[in-house]
Amino acid sequence: MEDRVPLVPAHVSVAHAAREIAKLDTEVLFILREGKLAGMVSESDIVRKIIAAGLDPESILISDLMQTEVTCIKSGAPLKEACAMIGQEKIRYLPVVNSELEPEGLVNALDLLFFFESSAEFGEILGG
Secondary structure (H helix, E strand, O other): OEOOOOEEEOOOEHHHHHHHHHHHOOOEEEEEEOOEEEEEEEHHHHHHHHHOOOOOOOOOEHHHHOEOOOOOEEOOOOHHHHHHHHHHHOOOEEEEEOOOOOEEEEEEHHHHHHHHOOOOOHHHHOOO
């Protein structure tokens, strides 16, 4: 799990969010509203829905673009559960939240793959 969660507040512009994506060298940002996870946006969302459509990223709030249905996992959940959620939901990023929906970390599918690549537990973790 990564402790650094790429976050921006809901009131920033799409242009600001795009600069954060570049600065953090990530593909996704999670959006906070009042300290709680409110949504997410990917760099491809910005390109396809704003830039390619000819819209002005400075004049659009990230909260107007964000996906509000975000699959999360509770802090302390077993790794097997995170693997299952990523596979079942076909997602690459799984935010880890506490009981108040405050982000605490991030599970990245690619990181899981590298982690388990040489592990004898790989089949066992995935239920095989």
